[in-house]
Amino acid sequence: MDMADEYMAFPGGRRQGSICTTVTALPMSITSRIFSCFSWSGAASRIDMQSGRRVRIDKGIAEGGFSFVYAVHDTDSMEQFAMKKISCQSSEQRQTVLHELGVHKKCHHKNLMPLVDYAVVHTAAPDVSTYYLLFPLVENGSLRQYIDSYRSRQAFMPERAVLDIFLKVSHAVAFLHAQEPCLVHRDIKPENVLLDHDLDPILTDFGSVVEGDIAILTRTDALHAQEVASIHSSMAYRAPELYDVATASTLTSQTDGTLLVAVHCTCQTNSTCSVVHGVLAVCDGIWIFAF
Numbered sequence: 001m002d003m004a005d006e007y008m009a010f011p012g013g014r015r016q017g018s019i020c021t022t023v024t025a026l027p028m029s030i031t032s033r034i035f036s037c038f039s040w041s042g043a044a045s046r047i048d049m050q051s052g053r054r055v056r057i058d059k060g061i062a063e064g065g066f067s068f069v070y071a072v073h074d075t076d077s078m079e080q081f082a083m084k085k086i087s088c089q090s091s092e093q094r095q096t097v098l099h100e101l102g103v104h105k106k107c108h109h110k111n112l113m114p115l116v117d118y119a120v121v122h123t124a125a126p127d128v129s130t131y132y133l134l135f136p137l138v139e140n141g142s143l144r145q146y147i148d149s150y151r152s153r154q155a156f157m158p159e160r161a162v163l164d165i166f167l168k169v170s171h172a173v174a175f176l177h178a179q180e181p182c183l184v185h186r187d188i189k190p191e192n193v194l195l196d197h198d199l200d201p202i203l204t205d206f207g208s209v210v211e212g213d214i215a216i217l218t219r220t221d222a223l224h225a226q227e228v229a230s231i232h233s234s235m236a237y238r239a240p241e242l243y244d245v246a247t248a249s250t251l252t253s254q255t256d257g258t259l260l261v262a263v264h265c266t267c268q269t270n271s272t273c274s275v276v277h278g279v280l281a282v283c284d285g286i287w288i289f290a291f
Contacts, residue, residue, distance in 0.1 A: 189236070242255060
């Protein structure tokens with residue numbers, strides 16, 4: 001049995017998704033960038049999922065540093081989904097994807113993005129493979145898009161809506177933190193919060209999740225923790241202790257934070273929130289709020 005099969009097992013029947021995702025990455029500006037890294041032959045544009053479901057790719061939605069997201073549909077039911085494609089070029093990348101699959105298998109909560117299905121395509125080269133993760137397609141987009149829609153109208157998000165979104169995301173985060181071992185998301189940001197048809201938030205993108213408290217015993221441990229954070233945690237939302245990890249310290253679930261600050265900055269007309277002088281300002285706890 002493939003390692004992925006040990007993490008995920010889906011029944012042969014169809015699972016219906018009522019909510020969805022537009023993704024957690026930046027929108028693609030040039031469609032050809034997708035074509036350059038994805039074969040659009042008749043066979044490649046159809047993916048056979050683990051459950052037996054077959055989906056066809058309709059268009060590219062977004063891209064991130066390590067993945068692409070496509071709008072797809074089930075060739076039998078015509079139901080629409082979002083599919084995340086992750087290309088693995090090393091054993092370490094493969095383990096990261098398997099861990100992401102494991103988090104989806106373990107964690108089921110109304111404010112966490114559900115995984116509908118998945119597929120893996122191996123190559124002759126060791127550790128070189130492509131994973132396809134299938135999610136419900138949520139057409140209301142991300143919290144980032146919602147925030148920007150207010151800014152574009154020079155309007156502000158009602159404080160009640162801000163607190164409602166933050167409370168529900170907090171419920172999802174608390175659920176992750178309550179797992180054994182504790183699961184820490186490490187990349188909670190407006191781009192990783194999607195909004196369903198009722199504007200309820202759905203936390204997504206578990207590729208950054210780490211397990212439990214991490215003891216930093218040596219300088220090597222500290223540098224490794226910083227490197228992992230630099231890859232998986234967005235700079236603007238990274239906890240200060242992840243920029244300059246101290247030896248003889250412990251990294252805990254308290255590294256999940258800052259979302260309320262980002263959303264609250266839209267409660268005032270034309271408000272912005274920015275970090276001054278980059279990393280040094282973050283480590284010193286210096287932010288400027290311009291209203």
